[in-house]
Amino acid sequence: MKPVKVGVLGLGTVGGGTVNVLKRNAEEIARRAGREILVSRASARNLTQQRICDTQGMSLTADPFEIVNDPDIDVVVELIGGYDLAKQLVLTAIANGKHVVTANKALIALHGNEIFAEAGKKGVMVMFEAAVAGGIPIIKAIREGLSGNRIKWLAGIINGTGNFILTEMRDKGRDFADVLAEAQALGYAEADPTFDVEGIDAGHKLTILASIAFGIPLQFDKVFTEGITQITRADVEYAEELGYRIKHLGVARHTEQGIELRVHPTLIPKRRLIANVDGVMNAVLVCGDAVGPTLYYGAGAGAEPTASAVVADLVDVVRAMTSDPENRVPHLAFQANAIVDMPVLSADDIKTAYYLRLTAEDKPGVLADVTRILAAHQISIEALIQKEPLAGESSVPIIMLTQQTLEKEMNAAIAEIEALATVTGKVARIRLETLG
Numbered sequence: 001m002k003p004v005k006v007g008v009l010g011l012g013t014v015g016g017g018t019v020n021v022l023k024r025n026a027e028e029i030a031r032r033a034g035r036e037i038l039v040s041r042a043s044a045r046n047l048t049q050q051r052i053c054d055t056q057g058m059s060l061t062a063d064p065f066e067i068v069n070d071p072d073i074d075v076v077v078e079l080i081g082g083y084d085l086a087k088q089l090v091l092t093a094i095a096n097g098k099h100v101v102t103a104n105k106a107l108i109a110l111h112g113n114e115i116f117a118e119a120g121k122k123g124v125m126v127m128f129e130a131a132v133a134g135g136i137p138i139i140k141a142i143r144e145g146l147s148g149n150r151i152k153w154l155a156g157i158i159n160g161t162g163n164f165i166l167t168e169m170r171d172k173g174r175d176f177a178d179v180l181a182e183a184q185a186l187g188y189a190e191a192d193p194t195f196d197v198e199g200i201d202a203g204h205k206l207t208i209l210a211s212i213a214f215g216i217p218l219q220f221d222k223v224f225t226e227g228i229t230q231i232t233r234a235d236v237e238y239a240e241e242l243g244y245r246i247k248h249l250g251v252a253r254h255t256e257q258g259i260e261l262r263v264h265p266t267l268i269p270k271r272r273l274i275a276n277v278d279g280v281m282n283a284v285l286v287c288g289d290a291v292g293p294t295l296y297y298g299a300g301a302g303a304e305p306t307a308s309a310v311v312a313d314l315v316d317v318v319r320a321m322t323s324d325p326e327n328r329v330p331h332l333a334f335q336a337n338a339i340v341d342m343p344v345l346s347a348d349d350i351k352t353a354y355y356l357r358l359t360a361e362d363k364p365g366v367l368a369d370v371t372r373i374l375a376a377h378q379i380s381i382e383a384l385i386q387k388e389p390l391a392g393e394s395s396v397p398i399i400m401l402t403q404q405t406l407e408k409e410m411n412a413a414i415a416e417i418e419a420l421a422t423v424t425g426k427v428a429r430i431r432l433e434t435l436g
């Protein structure tokens with residue numbers, strides 16, 4: 001049988017890794033797919049640049065449209081990143097009847113509804129396993145492995161760069177900027193690393209996970225997003241003292257009131273497996289009504305772990321390309337005509353427990369004022385630590401864990417606490433999940 005001809009757009013970290021894995025494992029991959037998978041063309045912005053892969057045997061072009069319009073190409077692999085150009089290229093490939101594999105979560109989270117609709121009309125597949133949690137086959141697990149369940153909730157460490165930064169800061173006391181620079185050099189970070197550290201990348205991935213878990217449209221604009229830039233060393237240490245780790249988590253939960261979609265730093269009990277997922281590793285907990293909690297772990301970024309997912313998608317495409325499009329696994333796990341637009345809760349209506357840290361004057365009555373405000377907002381305190389004042393200072397750090405409360409009650413209470421004359425500066429707040 002003739003080889004399947006693949007055109008790769010972008011030969012950076014993931015593009016280079018994909019070419020390397022396809023070449024190195026060509027025989028094994030062909031045994032699985034039933035046909036040889038050949039990268040016959042690739043596009044790169046700079047044709048003479050040194051890269052991590054060997055481009056022998058491929059025809060290179062600086063114009064990616066040549067590839068998506070080439071009748072000889074069966075599958076387009078989009079690894080350029082970004083929204084606009086990537087969207088044009090993917091839609092053109094689809095219009096030309098080509099299947100698409102992409103690692104681009106920004107593209108899928110923002111334009112996936114339109115892309116899948118177009119793909120449906122043309123009967124082609126758009127695969128995106130590499131877009132969430134890198135090498136972990138989490139899309140496949142939820143879309144196929146858990147298809148007998150009603151998914152109740154999922155929670156994941158879904159940004160490798162962010163987890164790498166938090167781990168290095170905690171274990172080695174390294175500076176934020178220094179670790180971020182290393183993550184960029186290792187090829188983990190997005191082209192714009194604010195996507196990693198401000199939670200935008202995790203928000204894109206959560207959008208995709210929630211859609212395939214609950215059968216809702218992709219709606220990135222509804223995700224509550226907070227990054228890791230405000231986490232201090234002191235918070236990491238106090239959390240440890242209380243038996244918790246701080247992880248950047250994406251959480252999607254199906255509640256009676258609506259769907260929760262949120263990405264933020266989170267205290268997790270140290271005894272949970274997911275609290276011990278360090279470095280560039282990712283992990284996703286998915287709880288189904290039949291199966292209960294399940295956990296998926298693996299490298300969330302990097303050339304070959306991500307290539308592993310891209311190549312697995314290519315194998316799936318090759319296996320299914322001659323099948324009836326109606327009988328393929330639906331893009332968003334639910335049949336396209338069965339996607340239901342359920343309400344997504346606003347940040348104000350989300351209920352979580354909290355870690356609070358404030359700095360107050362070391363005087364009688366201050367703590368009573370703080371606890372009175374919390375009680376007035378029906379917020380119960382679960383644990384409280386008052387530290388000794390630092391040498392030469394009259395104020396003390398107070399750390400509290402609260403029981404679950406509505407975000408709007410917590411916002412109001414924090415505003416009142418910050419207005420107390422005896423409290424200095426802002427109250428630091430980090431959400432807490434027991435994930436039990």
Ligand SMILES: NC(=O)C1=CN([C@@H]2O[C@H](COP(=O)(O)OP(=O)(O)OC[C@H]3O[C@@H](n4cnc5c(N)ncnc54)[C@H](O)[C@@H]3O)[C@@H](O)[C@H]2O)C=CC1
Nearest residue numbers: 010011012013014043044045079080081103104301302306
């Ligand atoms: N790096 C990682 O660990 C992971 C990345 N991803 C996603 O994979 C995609 C690619 O990311 P990386 O490989 O890390 O980025 P990268 O920056 O290493 O590679 C992108 C490549 O595309 C090329 N490119 C840009 N514009 C082009 C154009 N007009 N024509 C041809 N080539 C062009 C760039 O020159 C660059 O070589 C992104 O969507 C990213 O979010 C997904 C999972 C993990």
Ligand SMILES: N[C@@H](CC=O)C(=O)O
Nearest residue numbers: 159160161189190301
């Ligand atoms: N920048 C991303 C890359 C993988 O999706 C990350 O760090 O997780």
Ligand code: NA
Nearest residue numbers: 129132134136
């Ligand atoms: Na994946």
